[in-house]
Amino acid sequence: MNKQINKGDNNMKKMTKIGLSALAGSLALSAANAGDFGISGSVTISNASRSASITDDTAGASTSGARFGMSRAFTLTGAGELDNGYSWTYFAASATDGGSFGWTSSGMTMDLDGMGQIGWLNKAGPLDAIDDVAPTAWEEVSDGIFSRDQAGGISGGYHVDYYTPELALGTVVRVAYAPEISGTPGDKGTAAGSAGQGSGQAISINTKPVDGLSMGAAYSKVDQVNTTSFDDDKEEAIAYVKYAIGPITVGYQRNVEVPNENGGTTSGNATNSVQYYDETSWGVSFQVNDNLSISYGEITNTKDFGTNDDSDTNVDAEAKGINVAYNLGGATLKILHSSSDNNNYVTTDDRDQTVVALGLAF
Numbered sequence: 001m002n003k004q005i006n007k008g009d010n011n012m013k014k015m016t017k018i019g020l021s022a023l024a025g026s027l028a029l030s031a032a033n034a035g036d037f038g039i040s041g042s043v044t045i046s047n048a049s050r051s052a053s054i055t056d057d058t059a060g061a062s063t064s065g066a067r068f069g070m071s072r073a074f075t076l077t078g079a080g081e082l083d084n085g086y087s088w089t090y091f092a093a094s095a096t097d098g099g100s101f102g103w104t105s106s107g108m109t110m111d112l113d114g115m116g117q118i119g120w121l122n123k124a125g126p127l128d129a130i131d132d133v134a135p136t137a138w139e140e141v142s143d144g145i146f147s148r149d150q151a152g153g154i155s156g157g158y159h160v161d162y163y164t165p166e167l168a169l170g171t172v173v174r175v176a177y178a179p180e181i182s183g184t185p186g187d188k189g190t191a192a193g194s195a196g197q198g199s200g201q202a203i204s205i206n207t208k209p210v211d212g213l214s215m216g217a218a219y220s221k222v223d224q225v226n227t228t229s230f231d232d233d234k235e236e237a238i239a240y241v242k243y244a245i246g247p248i249t250v251g252y253q254r255n256v257e258v259p260n261e262n263g264g265t266t267s268g269n270a271t272n273s274v275q276y277y278d279e280t281s282w283g284v285s286f287q288v289n290d291n292l293s294i295s296y297g298e299i300t301n302t303k304d305f306g307t308n309d310d311s312d313t314n315v316d317a318e319a320k321g322i323n324v325a326y327n328l329g330g331a332t333l334k335i336l337h338s339s340s341d342n343n344n345y346v347t348t349d350d351r352d353q354t355v356v357a358l359g360l361a362f
Contacts, residue, residue: 035078035079035080035081036077036078036079036080037076037077037078038076038077038078039074039075039076039077040074040075040077040361040362041072041073041074041075041361041362042072042073042359042360042361042362043070043071043072043359043360044070044071044072044334044357044358044359044360045068045069045070045357045358046068046069046070046071046355046356046357046358047067047068047069047355047356047357048067048069048144048353048354048355049067049353049354049355050067050144050145050351050352050353051351051352051353052343052349052350052351052352053348053349053350053351069097070097071095071096071097072094072095072096073093073094073095074093074094075091075092075093075094076091076092076093077089077090077091078090078091084113085113086110086111086112086113087110087111087113088108088109088110088111089108089109089111090106090107090108091105091106091107091108092105092106093105093106104123105121105122105123105124106121106122107119107120107121107122107124108120108121109121109161109163114165115165116162116163116164116165117162117163118160118161118162118163119160119161119162119163120158120159120160120161121158121159121160121161121176122157122158123155124155125152125153125154125155125159125161125176125178125202125220126153126154126161126174126175126176126202126203126204126218126220127151127152127153127154127155127202127204127218127219127220127236127238128152128153128155129204130204130206130216130218130238130240131150131151131152131238131255132253132281133240133242133251133253134242134251134252134253134281134282134283134297135242135244135249135250135251135283135284135285135295135297136283136285136295136297136323137285137293137294137295137323137324137325137334138295138323138324138325138334138335138336138357139323139334139336139355140297141283141297141298141299141319141320141321141323141336141338142299142319142338142340143336143338144353144355145319145338145339145340145343145351145352145353146299146317146319146338146340146343146351147343147344148277148279148299148301148303148317148343148344148345149257149277149301149303150255150257150279150301151220151236151237151238151255151256151257151277151279152236153176153200153202153218153220153222153236154176154177154178154181154200154201154202154220154222157178157180157181158178158179159176159177159178159200159202160176160177160178161174161175161176162174162175162176169207169208169209170207170208170209171205171206171207171208172205172206172207173203173204173205174203174204174205174206175201175202175203176201176202176203177199177200177201178199178200178201178202179199180198180199181198181199181200181222181223198222198223198224199222199223200220200221200222200223201220201221202218202219202220202221203218203219203220204216204217204218204219204238205217205218212243212244212245213241213242213243214241214242214243215239215240215241215242216239216240217237217238217239217240218237218238218239219235219236219237219238220235220236220237221233221234221235222234222235222236224260232260233260234257234258234259234260235257235258235260236255236256236257236258237255237256238253238254238255238256239253239254240252240253240254241253247286247287247288248284248285248286248287249284249285250282250283250284251282251283251284252280252281252282253279253280253281253282254278254279254280254281255277255278255279255281256276256277256278256279257276257277258275258276259274259276259277261273261274273305273306274303274304274305274306275304275305275306276304276306277301277302277303277304278301278302278304279299279300279301279302280299280300281297281298281299281300282297282298283295283296283297283298284296284297285323290327291326291327291328292324292325292326292327293324293325294322294323294324294325295322295323296320296321296322296323297320297321297323298318298319298320299318299319299320300316300317300318301316301317301318302314302315302316302317303315303317303345315342315345315347316341316342317340317341317342317343317344317345318340318341318342319338319339319340319341320338320339320340321336321337321338321339322336322337322338323335323336330360331358331359331360332358332359332361333356333357333358334355334356334357334358334359335354335355335356335357336353336354336355336357337353337354337355338352338353339351339352339353
């Protein structure tokens with residue numbers, strides 16, 4: 001009798017071990033299906049010496065003396081796969097200066113297993129992705145010193161995007177739709193807030209026809225809700241070409257925005273009506289060796305009032321600058337010297353700056 005009881009106890013112990021093993025296997029399987037998670041980022045400490053011809057600071061930068069600063073960028077990423085083979089990725093990015101912190105963009109994309117990708121994105125629209133593709137060793141020459149009206153498309157709100165699979169000549173077409181550009185987004189069924197702009201559509205085409213050559217174009221149209229200030233929808237377009245050969249990369253770009261303000265090409269003679277903004281930019285970079293790179297670039301942005309408004313004259317806002325970056329191994333020493341004329345279309349606002357920075361990435 002005792003032997004039978006002991007035998008039963010042994011069987012119970014075996015069943016317990018089997019149950020625990022199955023539970024452990026189930027937990028391991030759940031962890032494997034949960035997907036991947038990652039974090040990357042960088043921190044840059046800098047000293048910026050800036051001067052300006054006026055005391056008013058429309059760009060938000062110091063107009064005199066020297067300033068220490070710190071900027072940081074973090075990106076959280078997640079990825080997983082569905083049972084049907086579709087894979088998905090998620091990101092949330094923060095790029096801030098000073099003591100503040102906040103998410104600046106986020107989104108999720110799903111790979112449709114050979115049929116392209118679909119994305120739900122906040123900012124980072126088709127135009128915003130290529131608004132300044134000029135090659136640079138470190139920063140855009142406009143950074144910290146130059147304000148102007150810049151084409152951004154539908155990047156002001158949430159939008160749904162579709163990316164084709166890579167077509168002939170390395171071509172990818174992207175189309176996007178935003179139901180409300182500047183409204184407060186809804187969450188879990190909560191109604192979205194009101195908007196100053198309505199819906200918007202955008203499309204971009206990027207291609208790499210030959211080795212070293214990349215080129216593309218984008219177009220967007222945004223509904224202007226305020227019919228008192230605007231005659232029609234706002235339209236924007238971007239086109240660029242970039243070519244790399246050996247250690248040298250050159251790029252050229254043109255951006256155009258037609259705001260369709262009242263008094264522009266449609267209505268006639270309202271004061272301060274802008275017909276269009278026309279921007280051209282170019283840059284060249286040179287990789288001296290594995291550690292050292294330099295670049296130079298220029299931007300000219302014209303605020304054109306057209307022929308229907310004689311009370312204003314066109315204004316050319318300009319910026320130019322040189323970048324140097326040196327890899328120290330685990331850190332990068334970076335220098336930017338740039339200047340701007342007619343900042344934010346103010347003809348008395350000219351600026352100069354020199355920024356020395358040390359960047360650390362993880």
